[in-house]
Amino acid sequence: MSLILSRRDMDFLLFEWLDVEGLLTRPRYAEHDRETLNAVLDLAQQLAEDLFAPHNKMADANEPRMLADGAVAMPAATKTALDALSASGLLAASQSTDVGGMQLPFVVDKAAFAWLQAASAGISGYALLTMAAANLLIEHGSAEQIERYAKPLLQGRFFGTMCLSEPQAGSSLGDIRTRAERDGQGAFRLFGSKMWISGGEHSLSESIVHLVLARIDGAPAGVKGLSLFIVPRDLPTAEGGSERNDVTLAGLNHKMGQRGTVNTLLNFGEGQSRPGGESGAVAYLVGREGAGLSAMFTMMNEARISVGASAAALGYTGYLHSLDYARQRPQGRPAGAKDATSPQVPIIRHADVKRMLLAQKAYAEGALALNFYCARLVDDLRTGPEAESAAVSGLLDLLTPIAKSWPSQFCLEANALAIQVLGGYGYTRDFNVEQFYRDNRLNPIHEGAHGIQAIDLLGRKVVIGQGAAFEEFQRRVARSCKQARALGGEESEHASAVETLLAAVVETTAVLHAADDPELTLANASQYLEAFGHLTIGWIWLEQLIAAHGKVGDFYDGKRAAARYFRLWELPRTGPMLALLSSLDRTTLDLEPAWL
Ligand SMILES: Cc1cc2nc3c(=O)[nH]c(=O)nc-3n(C[C@H](O)[C@H](O)[C@H](O)COP(=O)(O)OP(=O)(O)OC[C@H]3O[C@@H](n4cnc5c(N)ncnc54)[C@H](O)[C@@H]3O)c2cc1C
Numbered sequence: 326m327s328l329i330l331s332r333r334d335m336d337f338l339l340f341e342w343l344d345v346e347g348l349l350t351r352p353r354y355a356e357h358d359r360e361t362l363n364a365v366l367d368l369a370q371q372l373a374e375d376l377f378a379p380h381n382k383m384a385d386a387n388e389p390r391m392l393a394d395g396a397v398a399m400p401a402a403t404k405t406a407l408d409a410l411s412a413s414g415l416l417a418a419s420q421s422t423d424v425g426g427m428q429l430p431f432v433v434d435k436a437a438f439a440w441l442q443a444a445s446a447g448i449s450g451y452a453l454l455t456m457a458a459a460n461l462l463i464e465h466g467s468a469e470q471i472e473r474y475a476k477p478l479l480q481g482r483f484f485g486t487m488c489l490s491e492p493q494a495g496s497s498l499g500d501i502r503t504r505a506e507r508d509g510q511g512a513f514r515l516f517g518s519k520m521w522i523s524g525g526e527h528s529l530s531e532s533i534v535h536l537v538l539a540r541i542d543g544a545p546a547g548v549k550g551l552s553l554f555i556v557p558r559d560l561p562t563a564e565g566g567s568e569r570n571d572v573t574l575a576g577l578n579h580k581m582g583q584r585g586t587v588n589t590l591l592n593f594g595e596g597q598s599r600p601g602g603e604s605g606a607v608a609y610l611v612g613r614e615g616a617g618l619s620a621m622f623t624m625m626n627e628a629r630i631s632v633g634a635s636a637a638a639l640g641y642t643g644y645l646h647s648l649d650y651a652r653q654r655p656q657g658r659p660a661g662a663k664d665a666t667s668p669q670v671p672i673i674r675h676a677d678v679k680r681m682l683l684a685q686k687a688y689a690e691g692a693l694a695l696n697f698y699c700a701r702l703v704d705d706l707r708t709g710p711e712a713e714s715a716a717v718s719g720l721l722d723l724l725t726p727i728a729k730s731w732p733s734q735f736c737l738e739a740n741a742l743a744i745q746v747l748g749g750y751g752y753t754r755d756f757n758v759e760q761f762y763r764d765n766r767l768n769p770i771h772e773g774a775h776g777i778q779a780i781d782l783l784g785r786k787v788v789i790g791q792g793a794a795f796e797e798f799q800r801r802v803a804r805s806c807k808q809a810r811a812l813g814g815e816e817s818e819h820a821s822a823v824e825t826l827l828a829a830v831v832e833t834t835a836v837l838h839a840a841d842d843p844e845l846t847l848a849n850a851s852q853y854l855e856a857f858g859h860l861t862i863g864w865i866w867l868e869q870l871i872a873a874h875g876k877v878g879d880f881y882d883g884k885r886a887a888a889r890y891f892r893l894w895e896l897p898r899t900g901p902m903l904a905l906l907s908s909l910d911r912t913t914l915d916l917e918p919a920w921l
Pocket of ligand 1: 588767774
């Protein structure tokens with residue numbers, strides 16, 4: 326049994342629940358059949374087992390180092406794994422054939438990639454950024470930019486970065502200061518510092534393509550003044566070689582987890598790296614001036630869903646590792662056992678350990694399923710009926726902060742439970758689970774911190790377009806509940822719990838927005854995100870229950886047990902949260918900083 330992910334569960338989610346085979350009737354996917362999809366999933370699993378998982382610990386222990394010449398040293402195994410991934414063609418799996426892709430369904434692409442995310446969050450981080458950078462350029466770049474940058478990214482010859490954050494501008498992107506000057510020949514020169522840039526310098530690929538948000542001189546303050554630029558690390562010379570652009574590695578950040586991915590502070594336009602001292606990093610505008618943030622959102626939204634998938638994958642692998650341990654670790658006897666000389670039982674026999682395993686299963690399988698659901702929406706957006714695309718796109722937008730944040734919170738909790746299952750051993754570096762926790766701890770922070778996602782959900786996503794996306798969500802939940810009711814039994818009970826919670830979330834949303842005071846409405850947004858997330862995962866578990874209906878065997882019984890756990894142990898937690906929200910509690914809002 327693989328301890329990375331469960332292929333059995335993946336097959337259930339993709340083929341028994343999300344009807345991915347049904348997608349293959351659409352012209353874009355006509356070249357594929359179940360066998361080709363299986364082959365891609367097999368390939369990803371193989372790469373994960375052979376080249377990613379075995380080096381995960383080593384890449385963590387040997388974090389990247391900055392050398393005197395500004396280069397970055399890291400273990401050779403990282404390059405070996407990423408070279409193999411590039412050679413496999415998986416970086417372009419869901420892309421069109423005209424850019425070198427395989428036109429696989431997006432959901433299969435994301436399922437394949439989840440193997441690598443679970444096997445090594447640190448090593449797979451470069452690929453995540455590279456795929457997202459290529460997507461952004463394909464959507465917003467010119468034909469020439471696609472040719473020069475997106476295609477090499479998809480081949481893995483170049484790797485990508487996203488350069489938004491600055492020391493003074495993390496959550497608040499409107500405060501970005503990096504400047505762009507026109508160079509008089511249609512391009513720009515950039516000056517400024519970017520903080521926290523993952524994959525900002527390395528020798529894993531031929532070159533690096535930085536996608537940078539900057540403010541063109543004279544542009545308005547705030548996010549409306551931001552434009553998006555390609556800043557290649559290397560520029561071609563007239564002689565056919567290449568020289569360094571004016572991008573300098575100022576230092577590395579030393580992280581708690583995900584140490585396989587180098588994290589950098591980059592300076593643009595210091596004039597140190599270009600021959601002749603000519604300064605300013607050569608940059609090419611992508612899309613329209615002033616439309617940088619909305620273009621960057623293509624990359625950020627993809628990255629947010631990928632971050633959620635990474636959190637789910639880490640939660641999942643932690644669950645499987647602790648499950649494996651619990652089956653083997655003898656300790657203690659059943660509560661009623663009288664004979665002190667009887668053999669110890671494996672800890673999986675103790676109810677409290679089973680609780681910790683079942684909670685992990687409910688969190689991790691629920692989170693991965695939600696991320697696959699979102700990826701399936703991307704397929705519907707690309708290839709589904711035109712008439713439904715506005716509804717699908719709105720729903721995807723609404724679900725994005727949840728798909729990013731709920732796994733980041735609850736699969737981190739799953740990793741904490743995995744450590745607990747291993748007891749003292751879990752707290753040591755001799756086992757893997759402590760690393761999963763550290764790796765996962767990043768996910769509520771980057772790509773929009775947890776609190777920012779909460780404000781996005783409550784402040785924008787549920788009300789945008791007069792609440793159209795929220796209504797689509799309600800329609801879909803109601804449809805699942807109706808289906809479940811027709812099945813009766815546990816499915817019907819689960820539907821009732823989800824319906825009750827949905828009604829409470831709808832009511833709380835109305836109360837919060839009726840306050841007509843943005844500060845008060847958003848004061849407790851994180852609680853709202855958690856409650857909405859639980860509703861969403863409760864619905865996703867209902868969907869899985871329906872897909873498992875009438876099927877027999879341990880696998881399906883396990884699905885039913887996890888759904889039951891979520892209904893009986895998790896959903897009731899949301900009642901007090903929603904009551905607190907509806908009371909428009911001002912405890913945090915009125916708190917004076919001096920009182921802390
Ligand atoms: C390992 C790592 C990798 C990263 N990779 C990249 C990358 O590749 N590219 C990139 O551009 N960035 C990257 N980041 C940056 C990351 O996106 C930021 O750290 C994140 O956006 C938060 O910004 P900050 O660290 O400045 O924290 P702050 O913005 O200072 O936030 C600190 C706290 O205050 C809260 N807060 C801030 N503003 C508000 C508000 N208005 N309302 C309520 N709460 C608020 C936040 O939720 C958070 O809890 C990375 C970060 C890390 C740690």
